[in-house]
Amino acid sequence: MKVLVAVKRVIDYNVKARVKADQTGVDLSNVKMAMNPFCEIAVEEAVRLKERGVATEVVVVSIGPKAAQEQIRTALALGADKGVHVETDVEVEALAVAKLLKAVVEKEQPGLIILGKQSIDTDNNQTGQMLAALCGYGQATFASEVTVSGDKVEVTREVDGGLRTVALKLPAIVTTDLRLNEPRYASLPNIMKAKKKPLETVSPADLGVDVTPRLKTLKVVEPAKRSAGIKVASVEELVSKLKNEAKVI
Amino acid sequence: MHPFNDTHEQIRLTVRRFVEKHVLPYIREWEEAGEFPREIYQLAGDAGILGIGYDEKWGGIGAGDVLMKVAASEELMRSTSGGLVASLGSLDIALPPVAKWASPALKKTVVPAVLRGEKIAALAITEPSGGSDVASLKTRARKEGDHYVVNGSKTFITSGTRADYYTVAVRTGNEGHGGISLLMIERGTPGFTVGRKLQKMGWWCSDTAELFFQDCKVPASHLIGVENAGFIAIMSNFQMERLSLAIMAYMTAQLAYEEALRYVKEREAFGRKIAGFQVIRHKLVDMATRINIARQYTLTVAEKMQTKQNCVTEVSMAKNFVTETADFVTYEAVQIFGGMGYMRESVVERLFRDARILSIGGGTTEIMKEIIARQLGL
Numbered sequence: 288m289k290v291l292v293a294v295k296r297v298i299d300y301n302v303k304a305r306v307k308a309d310q311t312g313v314d315l316s317n318v319k320m321a322m323n324p325f326c327e328i329a330v331e332e333a334v335r336l337k338e339r340g341v342a343t344e345v346v347v348v349s350i351g352p353k354a355a356q357e358q359i360r361t362a363l364a365l366g367a368d369k370g371v372h373v374e375t376d377v378e379v380e381a382l383a384v385a386k387l388l389k390a391v392v393e394k395e396q397p398g399l400i401i402l403g404k405q406s407i408d409t410d411n412n413q414t415g416q417m418l419a420a421l422c423g424y425g426q427a428t429f430a431s432e433v434t435v436s437g438d439k440v441e442v443t444r445e446v447d448g449g450l451r452t453v454a455l456k457l458p459a460i461v462t463t464d465l466r467l468n469e470p471r472y473a474s475l476p477n478i479m480k481a482k483k484k485p486l487e488t489v490s491p492a493d494l495g496v497d498v499t500p501r502l503k504t505l506k507v508v509e510p511a512k513r514s515a516g517i518k519v520a521s522v523e524e525l526v527s528k529l530k531n532e533a534k535v536i
Numbered sequence: 537m538h539p540f541n542d543t544h545e546q547i548r549l550t551v552r553r554f555v556e557k558h559v560l561p562y563i564r565e566w567e568e569a570g571e572f573p574r575e576i577y578q579l580a581g582d583a584g585i586l587g588i589g590y591d592e593k594w595g596g597i598g599a600g601d602v603l604m605k606v607a608a609s610e611e612l613m614r615s616t617s618g619g620l621v622a623s624l625g626s627l628d629i630a631l632p633p634v635a636k637w638a639s640p641a642l643k644k645t646v647v648p649a650v651l652r653g654e655k656i657a658a659l660a661i662t663e664p665s666g667g668s669d670v671a672s673l674k675t676r677a678r679k680e681g682d683h684y685v686v687n688g689s690k691t692f693i694t695s696g697t698r699a700d701y702y703t704v705a706v707r708t709g710n711e712g713h714g715g716i717s718l719l720m721i722e723r724g725t726p727g728f729t730v731g732r733k734l735q736k737m738g739w740w741c742s743d744t745a746e747l748f749f750q751d752c753k754v755p756a757s758h759l760i761g762v763e764n765a766g767f768i769a770i771m772s773n774f775q776m777e778r779l780s781l782a783i784m785a786y787m788t789a790q791l792a793y794e795e796a797l798r799y800v801k802e803r804e805a806f807g808r809k810i811a812g813f814q815v816i817r818h819k820l821v822d823m824a825t826r827i828n829i830a831r832q833y834t835l836t837v838a839e840k841m842q843t844k845q846n847c848v849t850e851v852s853m854a855k856n857f858v859t860e861t862a863d864f865v866t867y868e869a870v871q872i873f874g875g876m877g878y879m880r881e882s883v884v885e886r887l888f889r890d891a892r893i894l895s896i897g898g899g900t901t902e903i904m905k906e907i908i909a910r911q912l913g914l
Binding site: 321357360364432472473474475476477478479482 | 550553
C-alpha cells in the first residue's frame with residue numbers, strides 16, 4: 288500500500304511571530320522556517336507503517352515556494368521514499384490546497400492519505416476535511432492511534448468527551464493529533480541519502496488547479512496586550528468589584 | 537550572514553532534537569552526579585553525530601566539511617554543558633591521527649567502533665610535569681622487538697576514566713620535539729592503569745583522569761604514523777581542537793547572554809523591570825556585540841580551514857579572542873543575575889565555571905600568543 292503524506296513549510300514553532308509594519312501579514316523575512324509539527328507526526332506515522340510492513344511506499348507532497356523543498360528533504364531523510372513539490376509562490380488557501388492534493392491523489396493512487404490536523408501558522412483545520420469531501424473518501428480527524436488491517440483502517444480520535452474509535456474503508460484520509468506518536472529525528476547518514484531520493488516538481492497549472500485566493504486579507508494585527516491585574520484586599524472588595532465594575536454577578 | 541548550506545541546517549536540526557530529547561531533561565542531574573550515561577555515546581553514534589568529519593567507509597559523514605562540524609558543535613553546546621560536549625567530543629582530538637596515519641588494521645579496529653559510539657577514544661598528551669611544553673614530555677617508549685615498553689604518566693585526560701582507546705604521546709627518541717611519537721594504547725593492556733577521576737572547577741559531567749604506564753607492553757603495530765614524527769601530528773591536530781574550543785567559547789557566551797536577556801525582562805527592582813536600566817541594557821549590548829564579532833570571526837576561520845589553507849595564526853587568534861569573550865560575557869551574566877547567578881540552579885553559574893577551562897585547554901592563551909608572535913615574524 289502506498290501512503291501519501293502532505294507536509295507544510297511554516298514559521299518555526301520556537302519563533303515569536305511578528306506582524307509586518309504595514310499590517311498585510313506576518314513578517315517572514317529572515318525568520319526560521321520548519322515543517323509544521325502536525326505534519327511531522329504524519330510523516331512519522333507513515334514511516335512507521337512502512338517499517339511494520341503495512342505500507343510499501345511513502346510519498347510526501349508539499350505545496351509552496353521553492354524553499355518548501357527543504358521540508359520535503361527533511362521528510363525524505365525521515366524515511367519517505369519520494370517527494371512531490373507543487374511549486375507556487377501564491378499563498379494557497381485551504382480549498383486550493385485540497386484541490387491540488389486531490390490531483391496528486393489521483394496521480395499517485397495512495398491507499399491512505401495522512402495529513403496534520405492543522406498547520407500552526409493559519410490554524411485553519413480544513414484541508415483534510417475538504418480533501419475527503421473532494422475525493423469522496425472517508426475521513427478520521429484528530430487521530431491518536433491508527434491501525435491498518437486489510438482494506439480497513441481503525442482510527443482512535445481525540446474528541447471532547449474522550450476517545451472515539453472509527454473504522455474506515457481504504458482509501459481514506461487521516462489527520463493527526465499531537466499524541467499519535469513522537470516523531471524521530473533524521474540520522475545524519477539518512478540526511479545524506481535523502482539527497483539522492485527522487486523529488487518531482489509540478490506547478491498548480493500542471494495539475495489543472497486555479498490557486499488564486501478567494502479571500503482578501505484586510506488587516507493583520509498583533510493580539511491585544513493583556514493589561515496587568517490588580518490585587519484586592521478582601522473578599523468583600525472582590526465581590527463589590529465583580530458586582531459594580533465587572534458587572535458579572 | 538552565515539556560511540551554512542541546507543544540509544548543514546538539516547544536520548543542525550537533528551542535533552538540536554538529539555539534545556532536546558536525550559540531554560536537556562537530564563543535564564542538571566548529570567552535572568551534579570559528575571557523569572553522564574555511556575549510552576549517550578551510542579545514541580550520538582546512531583544519529584551519526586560522532587561520524588562528522590570522517591570518511592564514509594568508516595561510517596563517517598562529511599569528511600573535510602569543517603562547517604558541518606561547526607553547525608553540529610553549536611547545537612551540542614545548547615546542552616548548556618561544556619563537559620558533555622568535551623567528553624562526547626574527545627574522539628575528535630583522539631581519532632584524527634589514527635584515521636590519518638595508523639596502520640590499516642588498526643584503523644579498521646578503532647575508527648568504526650568509536651564512530652558508532654561503542655568505544656570511547658581519548659587523547660593523552662599532558663603529563664604531571666608539563667602540558668604546554670609538549671616537546672619536553674617524559675613518558676618513554678622503548679622499542680623491544682615487536683613491542684614498545686612504555687613508562688610514565690599522563691594527566692588531565694578528557695574521557696580518561698572510561699575510554700577504550702588512548703592516543704598517547706610518548707618519547708621514542710632523543711630529547712626535544714624530534715623524539716616524540718604517538719601510540720595507540722588500549723584499556724586493559726598490562727602495565728596500564730587508570731587513576732582516580734579528577735575533580736574539576738567546571739565540566740563536571742566530563743570524566744577526567746590520570747593515566748599510569750609501568751613497563752606497559754604495546755605492540756609496535758600500534759605506532760601511529762612515523763616514529764619520532766609525532767610532534768607535527770600533535771601540532772596539526774591542535775588546529776581543529778582550537779577551532780572547537782572557540783566554538784564552545786562563543787556558544788558558552790551566547791547561552792549566558794540568552795539567559796541574561798530573558799532574566800532582565802522578568803526581574804524587577806526599584807519598581808520596574810531591570811531591562812529598563814541603562815546600566816543593564818548597555819551590559820547586554822556589550823555582550824551581544826562581542827559575541828557577534830567572536831562568532832563571525834570564528835566562522836571565517838572555519839571557512840578558511842574548509843579550503844585547507846594554513847590558518848595557524850587565525851585559529852590561535854580566534855581561540856584567544858573568543859575565550860576572553862566567554863570569560864567577559866559569563867562574568868557579566870552572573871553579575872546581572874546577582875545572588876541568583878551564584879546559585880547552582882542557575883545555568884549561568886555553570887557557564888561561568890565551564891568557560892574558565894577554554895583559555896587553558898588545547899593550548900593556553902599565552903602559548904597561543906607565542907605561536908602568533910612567531911607567525912608575525914617576531
